Amino acid sequence: MKNPIPNQFIYDVVNQLKINPKQTEANGSWSKMLFSGSHLWMDTGDYEAANRLWTNDFSALTTNNTLLNAEVQKGVYDSFIKQIGAQLNGMTQDEEVAEVAFCLNAIHGLYLAKSFNCKVSVELHTNYAHDAELTYVVGKRLFELCKEHFIIKVPFSPAGLIGARKLHNDGIPVNMTLCFSVRQNVLASMIAKPAYSNVFVGRVGAYFANNGFTSAGDIGERVTAETQKCLRKVNERGYANTKLIAASIRTVEQLNALVGTDVLTIPVKVVEAFNAQTQVAEPKMIAPSDALIKQLNLKHLWQVSDQEREVAVKLSSKVPPSPEVLIELFHKYGCHDVFPELSQSEVVQLEEDGKIPHHNKWSGRIENYKIGIDTLLNMAGLSAFKKDQAALDARIQKYL
Secondary structure: OOOOHHHHHOOOOOHOOOOOOOOOOOHHHHHHHHOOOOEEEEEOOOOOHHHOOOOOEEEEOOOHHHHHEEEEEEEOOHHHHHHHHOOOOOOOOHHHHHHHHEEEEEEEHHHHHHHHHOEEEEEOOOHHOOHHHHHHHHHHHHHOOOOOOOOEEOOHHHHHHHHHHHHHHOOOEEEEOOOOOOOHHHHHHHOOOOOEEEEEHHHHHHHHOOOOOOOOOOOOHHHHHHHHHHHHHHHHOOOOOEEEEEEEEHHHHHHHHOOOOOOEEEEEEHHHHHHOOOOOOOOOOOOOHHHHHHHHHHHHOOOOOOOHHHHHHHHHOOOOOHHHHHHHHHHHOOOOOOOOOOOOHHHHHHHHOOOOOHHHOOOOHHOOOOOOHHHHHHHHHHHHHHHHHHHHHHHHHHOO
């Protein structure tokens, strides 16, 4: 990019913010989770909410395109958009918007890091999700603004895997996001070698609940537990050193069932509910029915096929030069439902569905092994992030 905003300008903007470093002690209520080995992150970019609930039990905050957009739409950064815009020169209109969005992401991340003296997981602009080189270049630039605190969030995609691997090779910690199954996390850990990867627990469960599958049981929790086992095996065998994040936690019951997961990233509402509970119920994990497992080929959510394992091993030593070559290799090994090609009408359908796809519109492809439920959720999640990024970009454009 021509004439990017200098780091010092971004630091000077942050210095205009009123920062009061948070001073707290640990809260004994969280001790069981910490003693289990779980690290606690708060899943919010909202300073006021975090400030109200923060204790020393937490070690990180996490933002994404949706959470950053929510903060920007409050108007608190409008004056900074104008300041940044005045510094821009030699760029196209799209480049100007992307540059301001980068700066806002960095400014908000730095504000949180300085306020809570914690790690902050910061996510790249959705325009880079299918561009491996920009994922690497912009991710590295963002990390260098705050090496002590920033973790770079990259979505699970062909380009994301390649870009994240390049970031890893430079020693930059990556949080590979939008994963919904064991196989996606195993592929991510072995190919991209990120510091963290995810299971979106609540969203996995919501797919089945929203689509009327009453016999799915605690499927999100099961996927998370199986992923944790597999990632530890991958790490033990020297392929990676990736910690699992249980993300999209919806209830205290889910949270209690996931104790022992490497990282628990907990939304504000669940933190509040946890603090308010009077007793902890013993978690019981209900398995999906055998009939549902067979009908929807659900084993792909918690098992890794021989072909997927072969691809992961092959790519663990060297990644392809482009996303196209990576996809071709997956298809060559028969892993067609991991990165399937969608028609334009199917892309539109995903956008209309929102974060949780409508199963009846995809059931034929799912039952014929043409697309996985985890793949659908991944694509739908990225599509939802794009909508929020577009809203953020529109506000930037308004003030440029």
